[in-house]
Amino acid sequence: xxxxxxxxxxxxxxxxxxxxxxxxxxxxxxxxxxxxxxxxxxxxxxxxxxxxxxxxxxxxxxxxxxxxxxxxxxxxxxxxxxxxxxxxxxxxxxxxxxxxxxxxxxxxxxxxxxxxxxxxxxxxxxxxxxxxxxxxxxxxxxxxxxxxxxxxxxxxxxxxxxxxxxxxxxxxxxxxxxxxxxxxxxxxxxxxxxxxxxxxxxxxxxxxxxxxxxxxxxxxxxxxxxxxxxxxxxxxxxxxxxxxxxxxxxxxxxxxxxxxxxxxxxxxxxxxxxxxxxx
Amino acid sequence: xxxxxxxxxxxxxxxxxxxxxxxxxxxxxxxxxxxxxxxxxxxxxxxxxxxxxxxxxxxxxxxxxxxxxxxxxxxxxxxxxxxxxxxxxxxxxxxxxxxxxxxxxxxxxxxxxxxxxxxxxxxxxxxxxxxxxxxxxxxxxxxxxxxxxxxxxxxxxxxxxxxxxxxxxxxxxxxxxxxxxxxxxxxxxxxxxxxxxxxxxxxxxxxxxxxxxxxxxxxxxxxxxxxxxxxxxxxxxxxxxxxxxxxxxxxxxxxxxxxxxxxxxxxxxxxxxxxxxxxxxxxxxxxxxxxxxxxxxxxxxxxxxxxxxxxxxxxxxxxxxxxxxxxxxxxxxxxxxxxxxxxxxxxxxxxxxxxxxxxxxxxxxxxxxxxxxxxxxxxxxxxxxxxxxxxxxxxxxxxxxxxxxxxxx
Numbered sequence: 206x207x208x209x210x211x212x213x214x215x216x217x218x219x220x221x222x223x224x225x226x227x228x229x230x231x232x233x234x235x236x237x238x239x240x241x242x243x244x245x246x247x248x249x250x251x252x253x254x255x256x257x258x259x260x261x262x263x264x265x266x267x268x269x270x271x272x273x274x275x276x277x278x279x280x281x282x283x284x285x286x287x288x289x290x291x292x293x294x295x296x297x298x299x300x301x302x303x304x305x306x307x308x309x310x311x312x313x314x315x316x317x318x319x320x321x322x323x324x325x326x327x328x329x330x331x332x333x334x335x336x337x338x339x340x341x342x343x344x345x346x347x348x349x350x351x352x353x354x355x356x357x358x359x360x361x362x363x364x365x366x367x368x369x370x371x372x373x374x375x376x377x378x379x380x381x382x383x384x385x386x387x388x389x390x391x392x393x394x395x396x397x398x399x400x401x402x403x404x405x406x407x408x409x410x411x412x413x414x415x416x417x418x419x420x421x422x423x424x425x426x427x428x429x430x431x432x433x434x435x436x437x438x439x440x441x442x443x444x445x446x447x448x449x450x451x452x453x454x455x456x457x458x459x460x461x462x463x464x465x466x467x468x469x470x471x472x473x474x475x476x477x478x479x480x481x482x483x484x
Numbered sequence: 485x486x487x488x489x490x491x492x493x494x495x496x497x498x499x500x501x502x503x504x505x506x507x508x509x510x511x512x513x514x515x516x517x518x519x520x521x522x523x524x525x526x527x528x529x530x531x532x533x534x535x536x537x538x539x540x541x542x543x544x545x546x547x548x549x550x551x552x553x554x555x556x557x558x559x560x561x562x563x564x565x566x567x568x569x570x571x572x573x574x575x576x577x578x579x580x581x582x583x584x585x586x587x588x589x590x591x592x593x594x595x596x597x598x599x600x601x602x603x604x605x606x607x608x609x610x611x612x613x614x615x616x617x618x619x620x621x622x623x624x625x626x627x628x629x630x631x632x633x634x635x636x637x638x639x640x641x642x643x644x645x646x647x648x649x650x651x652x653x654x655x656x657x658x659x660x661x662x663x664x665x666x667x668x669x670x671x672x673x674x675x676x677x678x679x680x681x682x683x684x685x686x687x688x689x690x691x692x693x694x695x696x697x698x699x700x701x702x703x704x705x706x707x708x709x710x711x712x713x714x715x716x717x718x719x720x721x722x723x724x725x726x727x728x729x730x731x732x733x734x735x736x737x738x739x740x741x742x743x744x745x746x747x748x749x750x751x752x753x754x755x756x757x758x759x760x761x762x763x764x765x766x767x768x769x770x771x772x773x774x775x776x777x778x779x780x781x782x783x784x785x786x787x788x789x790x791x792x793x794x795x796x797x798x799x800x801x802x803x804x805x806x807x808x809x810x811x812x813x814x815x816x817x818x819x820x821x822x823x824x825x826x827x828x829x830x831x832x833x834x835x836x837x838x839x840x841x842x843x844x845x846x847x848x849x850x851x852x853x854x855x856x857x858x859x860x861x862x863x864x865x866x867x868x869x870x871x872x873x874x875x876x877x878x879x880x881x882x883x884x885x886x887x888x889x890x891x892x893x
Contacts, residue, residue, distance in 0.1 A: 374593065374595065376591045376592075376593055376595040377595050377597065377598075379560075379562055379582070379589070379591070379595070380589065380591055380595035380597075381597075381608075382561075382562070382581075382582045382583050383560050383561070383562070383582050383583070383585070383587055383588070383589045383657075384583075384588075384608060384609045384612070384656065384657070384660065385583045385584075385586065385609055385612060385613060385660060386583060386608075386612045387583060387612075390612045394597070394608070394611075394612070395597055398597075398598075398599040399598065399599065401599075
């Protein structure tokens with residue numbers, strides 16, 4: 206087997222450098238160069254300019270708002286994703302599959318449509334919004350951003366956690382019950398530890414997606430600088446105003462943030478899969 | 485290979501009973517009364533009743549689909565019966581949730597908690613009962629010593645062998661002094677060699693801890709070795725319950741006879757203190773007493789209960805059945821297996837159906853084939869060739885009513 210492979214290659218394998226080269230050649234203008242240009246342009250007028258654009262009050266506010274709204278959306282979606290995954294994998298009821306499909310729907314809906322839908326529901330003249338008084342309105346406030354983030358990122362944590370529930374051996378929970386544990390004790394001591402990996406990766410995915418959310422946020426937030434302007438909206442606004450350096454500084458931060466999150470996810474995956482084998 | 489379990493503990497600390505602390509006056513640890521269960525349209529269990537005595541080990545033996553796992557799950561409280569009761573130490577627990585029953589289940593996959601070490605798995609029962617740390621530590625230490633896992637106490641389940649995992653699973657249930665231990669196919673996941681080794685270990689361990697146990701298995705050898713009593717299940721019915729000797733040597737139904745080891749089966753008629761099979765008459769005064777004259781019966785006997793002789797002189801303990809011809813000689817390891825055709829000619833007016841036997845041969849030859857096994861020394865002392873004429877007798881057999889024929893009439 207081994208000898209045959211070597212004979213077939215006959216000295217120098219031409220396919221190898223060509224395939225690798227072709228792959229990189231296609232990736233370069235499509236993926237790598239755009240990312241690289243953010244860093245090249247952002248630092249081209251000196252680190253001083255970069256730094257002052259970064260610490261501008263509006264920029265700092267936008268970054269903070271993004272992180273805070275994404276954080277709460279993540280907390281909600283992980284907890285509710287966990288709960289709904291538990292319910293949907295443990296109980297069979299009429300319409301269960303319809304619910305599973307519906308839950309996964311937001312990934313397929315354009316984010317602008319999602320934002321628009323939220324406006325129609327919660328806006329001043331919306332289905333629910335009209336019932337609220339003037340000072341209870343939540344559209345065009347940070348709450349609206351959290352709401353939009355929750356809507357758009359909902360399937361992510363659920364999608365990671367549900368399969369783990371489905372494949373988890375029921376006998377672990379049954380063993381815990383016969384030993385004398387209550388449902389809550391079983392969930393806390395037995396079920397949850399097995400979900401640790403899925404929860405971590407679900408949370409990271411949700412957060413990364415929420416921080417970058419643009420389409421739905423711009424519709425529901427009103428894009429008010431210093432009040433409801435998130436980091437992606439800030440980049441868009443500054444670019445429109447011609448302040449390329451300001452937009453670029455935030456772009457670098459967002460790019461780095463996603464890079465960090467996805468590196469963690471990538472390396473955590475090995476760890477998670479290893480953990481899964483232990484079971 | 486795992487270390488041998490100590491049969492006679494030499495250290496004093498092992499003399500601790502892991503059976504629940506209660507007055508053992510009734511002698512019945514667990515009892516199942518009239519349990520029935522159906523899943524959708526399939527009747528899985530029908531009117532099952534049995535008792536497990538204090539300190540006894542009962543084996544539920546049956547093929548897959550016989551309902552044995554469902555009985556176990558009903559006793560454990562993981563499944564609810566449609567009718568009937570489960571009683572543990574005199575208390576009706578039919579409507580009690582699994583966690584309040586105090587029953588120890590050793591799952592087929594062991595179901596050890598993967599994120600907990602051996603110690604934590606064993607201590608889990610006491611931890612969720614919020615017992616003081618000192619008591620937890622002492623109990624865990626004693627149990628780890630009992631199941632001889634001192635070297636592995638900090639390991640995770642995936643670092644242990646199958647046998648070690650099983651011992652952790654048992655220790656984990658013993659920690660809370662279970663009313664009864666339930667073993668679901670405990671050796672199913674192990675290779676043949678480990679299996680034999682482990683069931684001796686478990687037998688020794690159970691003798692030490694004196695907790696009543698229920699085993700589930702489809703392996704008849706396992707059942708005979710593990711059980712103080714065996715309950716044979718067939719398609720949701722309890723066919724027979726008794727000691728290994730009773731179910732093996734005195735099967736009450738054809739199913740029990742054929743499921744527990746090999747059995748020869750001949751159809752005959754009970755007449756005048758004999759079983760008449762064709763032209764042959766087997767004296768069976770005691771065995772035919774419960775049958776009326778002329779009743780159709782089945783004669784069941786095991787291959788090892790047949791004696792063969794080349795002249796007409798059979799040993800004293802043997803009752804003569806018929807003459808026959810050796811048709812096949814096979815040497816199968818520990819013993820020799822012979823196929824013998826009996827010279828049984830038809831009774832007048834009777835059909836071929838009377839001579840149906842459990843051994844199916846493709847060729848339709850005259851005479852009725854039976855299977856005979858002989859231990860090695862006997863086989864070596866008296867060798868047979870194909871075609872030899874022999875006399876056949878039986879040392880032990882059972883006579884069962886022939887219900888199928890009654891139904892046909």
